[in-house]
Amino acid sequence: xxxxxxxxxxxxxxxxxxxxxxxxxxxxxxxxxxxxxxxxxxxxxxxxxxxxxxxxxxxxxxxxxxxxxxxxxxxxxxxxxxxxxxxxxxxxxxxxxxxxxxxxxxxxxxxxxxxxxxxxxxxxxxxxxxxxxxxxxxxxxxxxxxxxxxxxxxxxxxxxxxxxxxxxxxxxxxxxxxxxxxxxxxxxxxxxxxxxxxxxxxxxxxxxxxxxxxxxxxxxxxxxxxxxxxxxxxxxxxx
Amino acid sequence: xxxxxxxxxxxxxxxxxxxxxxxxxxxxxxxxxxxxxxxxxxxxxxxxxxxxxxxxxxxxxxxxxxxxxxxxxxxxxxxxxxxxxxxxxxxxxxxxxxxxxxxxxxxxxxxxxxxxxxxxxxxxxxxxxxxxxxxxxxxxxxxxxxxxxxxxxxxxxxxxxxxxxxxxxxxxxxxxxxxxxxxxxxxxxxxxxxxxxxxxxxxxxxxxxxxxxxxxxxxxxxxxxxxxxxxxxxxxxxxxxxxxxxxxxxxxxxxxxxxxxxxxxxxxxxxxxxxxxxxxxxxxxxxxxxxxxxxxxxxxxxxxxxxx
Ligand SMILES: [Zn+2]
Numbered sequence: 001x002x003x004x005x006x007x008x009x010x011x012x013x014x015x016x017x018x019x020x021x022x023x024x025x026x027x028x029x030x031x032x033x034x035x036x037x038x039x040x041x042x043x044x045x046x047x048x049x050x051x052x053x054x055x056x057x058x059x060x061x062x063x064x065x066x067x068x069x070x071x072x073x074x075x076x077x078x079x080x081x082x083x084x085x086x087x088x089x090x091x092x093x094x095x096x097x098x099x100x101x102x103x104x105x106x107x108x109x110x111x112x113x114x115x116x117x118x119x120x121x122x123x124x125x126x127x128x129x130x131x132x133x134x135x136x137x138x139x140x141x142x143x144x145x146x147x148x149x150x151x152x153x154x155x156x157x158x159x160x161x162x163x164x165x166x167x168x169x170x171x172x173x174x175x176x177x178x179x180x181x182x183x184x185x186x187x188x189x190x191x192x193x194x195x196x197x198x199x200x201x202x203x204x205x206x207x208x209x210x211x212x213x214x215x216x217x218x219x220x221x222x223x224x225x226x227x228x229x230x231x232x233x234x235x236x237x238x239x
Numbered sequence: 240x241x242x243x244x245x246x247x248x249x250x251x252x253x254x255x256x257x258x259x260x261x262x263x264x265x266x267x268x269x270x271x272x273x274x275x276x277x278x279x280x281x282x283x284x285x286x287x288x289x290x291x292x293x294x295x296x297x298x299x300x301x302x303x304x305x306x307x308x309x310x311x312x313x314x315x316x317x318x319x320x321x322x323x324x325x326x327x328x329x330x331x332x333x334x335x336x337x338x339x340x341x342x343x344x345x346x347x348x349x350x351x352x353x354x355x356x357x358x359x360x361x362x363x364x365x366x367x368x369x370x371x372x373x374x375x376x377x378x379x380x381x382x383x384x385x386x387x388x389x390x391x392x393x394x395x396x397x398x399x400x401x402x403x404x405x406x407x408x409x410x411x412x413x414x415x416x417x418x419x420x421x422x423x424x425x426x427x428x429x430x431x432x433x434x435x436x437x438x439x440x441x442x443x444x445x446x447x448x449x450x451x452x453x454x455x456x457x458x459x460x461x462x463x464x465x466x467x468x469x470x471x472x473x474x475x476x477x478x479x480x481x482x483x484x485x486x487x488x489x490x491x492x493x494x495x496x497x498x499x500x501x502x503x504x505x506x507x508x509x510x511x512x513x514x515x516x517x518x519x520x521x522x523x524x525x526x527x528x529x530x531x532x533x534x535x536x537x538x539x540x541x542x543x544x545x546x547x
Contacts, residue, residue, distance in 0.1 A: 112338035113292055140338070142331040145288050 015061050022063050022105070023052045025134060025164040029103055030070075032211055033132075035169065037078025038101055044070070065105040071128070074098045081181045099129025105161075106135045116143040116156075123154040130155045130213070134164065157213065168207050175224040177208050180235075185219045188235065202236035214238045280405040283323050287404075290320035291332045297345045306347035306388055311423040317345050318417045321395070323404035329396050333382055342384040344392040346419070349384035394420035 030045040047055070058064045074082075084093030102123060106115055116139065123131040131154060133139075139158055147156045168174055180188065189196060196219065202209050204216060214220060218238045225231055260268075297317060300310030309317075321329070333343035342349045354361060354377045361375050383389040398417050400407065407415075 110338045112335045113288075113295065114335075114339060117292065140331065140334055142288065142291055142335055145284065149285055149288060 012061065019053060019057075019061075019063050020049065021161060021165060022056075022065070022068070023047075023049050024166070025105075025161045026052065026068060028164040028167045029132065029134060029159070031167050031169075032164075033072050033101060033103065035211070036213055037075050037081065038072035039075050040072050065107045068105045069103065071100060071102045073100050081179060083181070085183045085186070097129075100127070101130040101132065102126070102128040103132045104134065106133050108135075109137060111135050111137060111139045111143060113140065113143045113146060115139075116146040120146055120150045120154060120156060123156070124150070128154060130157070132156075133158045134161055135159075136161045157210070159210075163207075169211055174208065175222050177212060178221045178223065179212060179214065180219045180221055188219065196237050199235050199237040201239045204238055209238060276405070280403075283404045287323050287328050290324070291328070291335060294320060294332055294345050295335050295339055295341070298348055301348070306342070306344055306349075306384075306391060307421045308424045309346040309419070309421070313346055314419060314423050318419075321399070321417055322415045324399050325401060325403060326396055326399050329399055333392065337382055342388050343382040344384075344388040345395075346391075347384060347388050349388075351381055352384055354380055391420045394418075 027045065027047070030040055030047075034040045034045055053063070056063045056067050079096050079098060082096035082098045084090070084096065086093060104119060106119070108115065111133075116133070119131060119133055122128075133156065135158065138160070144158070147158075150156065169177070185196070188194075196217070199219065202214065202220060204210070204214060206214075209220075212220070216238055220236050220238065222234045222236060223231055224234070294317065298304065298309060298313040300313050304310040304313070324332075332345065336343055336345070337351055340350050341347075342351050358377070361377050361380055379389075383392065395417055398415075400415050
């Protein structure tokens with residue numbers, strides 16, 4: 001009898017831990033989406049654990065991941081930052097390569113080709129420009145190959161729940177990274193008479209680059225605080 | 240004494256009729272050639288991905304067919320789609336099938352078995368006796384519905400080429416020919432397939448193999464040789480005799496020679512495979528065994544064939 005009670009307590013504790021994990025991942029990915037420039041309300045981003053449980057629990061104490069899916073649209077400011085400048089050579093540039101985003105917490109102990117294909121189809125059918133799949137386990141290598149195969153239709157990113165338990169950009173040792181618009185980028189290169197490849201680099205796989213969804217060719221401004229010099233900026237070219 | 244006369248070059252004057260084009264032209268051709276290679280690789284990788292997706296849901300046929308007697312159409316598609324696969328791609332397919340609750344052997348419709356109980360290891364065999372006794376990782380057992388399917392799947396795996404499909408060149412398509420441990424038992428299709436195989440062991444294939452060996456020996460791999468930095472035909476008379484190694488210290492070359500030697504074994508193997516078809520229905524079984532000492536680097540020779 002006491003053994004059984006003991007097990008129940010342990011199960012509940014494990015359930016609570018899992019709930020708290022999901023809540024933290026939820027908050028971080030909302031901050032990520034907001035920091036990239038999509039529109040989200042503060043209430044959505046800063047949801048309390050109690051409200052989170054209230055909203056997503058299935059009745060038996062577990063969180064229903066499939067109800068945690070959310071979507072957002074880019075702000076005008078984000079669209080402007082991704083827009084292609086009008087130049088003499090390119091008087092009618094292509095529309096900015098941004099659009100609505102869908103974030104999904106994928107259920108399952110193993111995520112394979114079928115899960116990824118289904119997500120890709122969902123995004124394409126519902127006209128989402130970008131999709132983020134969050135999983136509790138690693139995705140199979142074959143499933144990851146779907147991502148480049150559908151890149152012309154939709155842009156898929158993946159994160160592990162474990163990577164989102166804390167927001168790395170809030171860490172005091174991580175300086176602020178700001179994506180430059182194409183106009184700002186060319187102004188910078190002109191001012192210093194540089195080629196973009198002469199800038200120091202940041203890899204697309206860098207955790208901060210992944211957080212911001214940086215793409216090859218983009219330039220980020222990194223703002224550091226210094227005790228002696230106040231604030232100073234440096235730049236990185238995404239490769 | 241200083242002379243105004245230029246020293247005569249000992250090098251032969253370059254006069255290649257094929258390369259009278261300008262440097263820009265050549266640069267462009269080279270760039271195009273590399274772009275083409277990259278595109279080929281991308282295409283094949285996509286082909287493998289789509290094949291994997293298709294084969295997750297195999298077999299399509301239901302009873303009376305099963306893994307020991309697959310439907311001819313399923314078996315044929317399976318073999319066909321598998322051609323560009325490397326063993327690692329095949330392992331990925333097994334994993335994907337397991338995720339979808341299917342036995343790792345593509346032509347089996349069963350669910351993989353679930354090992355109940357904790358612990359990582361399982362004993363297989365007869366109470367610790369007998370030569371088939373093994374200690375196996377539980378995860379390995381959970382890939383298949385049965386030992387038989389594990390064998391069937393492995394039988395296919397050892398026939399796959401270790402060389403990436405985009406590096407195989409033209410000869411690759413002919414050499415990756417897959418046999419199943421349990422072929423379809425309905426005879427119509429099998430006879431046709433058997434005939435195909437017999438033909439493969441014919442003169443044409445021998446010639447192709449010789450050319451392939453020569454290309455190997457000279458280090459011409461993949462499409463490079465095809466696109467024509469080298470014309471293989473010119474040197475055909477030199478392969479009338481067995482090539483000799485200039486130096487055995489050259490490890491790379493020794494390895495290639497090994498491969499050529501193995502290739503001959505493989506050729507013999509093909510003939511015995513032909514026999515298999517003439518003696519079909521008898522109790523002869525065939526074992527496929529990886530050669531243990533050699534690192535097999537070429538499509539021609541992933542295995543030796545022995546009749547047991
Ligand atoms: Zn099976």
